[in-house]
Amino acid sequence: GAVVSQHPSWVICKSGTSVKIECRSLDFQATTMFWYRQFPKQSLMLMATSNEGSKATYEQGVEKDKFLINHASLTLSTLTVTSAHPEDSSFYICSARDPASFSEQFFGPGTRLTVL
Amino acid sequence: AQSVSQHNHHVILSEAASLELGCNYSYGGTVNLFWYVQYPGQHLQLLLKYFSGDPLVKGIKGFEAEFIKSKFSFNLRKPSVQWSDTAEYFCAVNGGATNKLIFGTGTLLAVQP
Numbered sequence: 001g002a003v004v005s006q007h008p009s010w011v012i013c014k015s016g017t018s019v020k021i022e023c024r025s026l027d028f029q030a031t032t033m034f035w036y037r038q039f040p041k042q043s044l045m046l047m048a049t050s051n052e053g054s055k056a057t058y059e060q061g062v063e064k065d066k067f068l069i070n071h072a073s074l075t076l077s078t079l080t081v082t083s084a085h086p087e088d089s090s091f092y093i094c095s096a097r098d099p100a101s102f103s104e105q106f107f108g109p110g111t112r113l114t115v116l
Numbered sequence: 117a118q119s120v121s122q123h124n125h126h127v128i129l130s131e132a133a134s135l136e137l138g139c140n141y142s143y144g145g146t147v148n149l150f151w152y153v154q155y156p157g158q159h160l161q162l163l164l165k166y167f168s169g170d171p172l173v174k175g176i177k178g179f180e181a182e183f184i185k186s187k188f189s190f191n192l193r194k195p196s197v198q199w200s201d202t203a204e205y206f207c208a209v210n211g212g213a214t215n216k217l218i219f220g221t222g223t224l225l226a227v228q229p
Contacts, residue, residue, distance in 0.1 A: 043219040107160040
């Protein structure tokens with residue numbers, strides 16, 4: 001099946017710094033990728049939809065200036081958490097939609113962000 | 117707005133017991149329905165999906181789910197669970213023209229050997 005990777009898998013940063021998380025589709029081209037946030041013992045909450053070559057669409061309540069999304073190619077989307085604070089600590093998961101597999105999303109392994 | 121509810125947050129079963137996890141959604145139009153599984157330390161994997169046709173859907177690892185439109189439900193079942201089924205299970209839905217997936221809160225299944 002389609003494979004999605006994320007890098008890094010775990011990152012610790014100081015408050016006020018920025019962190020970039022990469023999401024790659026390894027064996028297919030993804031025109032659409034999604035970014036989710038998962039709190040401990042809770043479900044995945046969609047943050048934004050990332051479309052190749054255009055601006056991301058953010059869900060209500062998600063600060064677009066804080067969570068910068070770039071989808072510069074058909075296999076790479078990046079999420080940058082700017083000026084991170086401890087409340088941004090979470091598990092960030094990306095998924096990619098394979099156009100050959102109607103409506104199915106393939107998920108990356110996630111990135112655990114800890115802000116000190 | 118679409119929403120998904122999973123009634124069982126934590127289920128504990130013995131091996132060979134039967135499993136049924138509830139999932140209800142709210143959306144008035146045509147929906148696509150999914151069950152995902154997340155094994156400890158691993159990423160989300162698709163168990164099964166329903167788009168149209170036979171409302172009884174068979175997935176991987178012996179799982180199945182039944183779409184009952186009148187009840188807005190898509191319950192997951194397995195006749196005999198194994199210890200290796202210990203994982204968290206998420207029901208998800210997308211509807212209309214959007215590709216967005218809305219997830220339920222998840223059910224943590226622990227199977228005792």
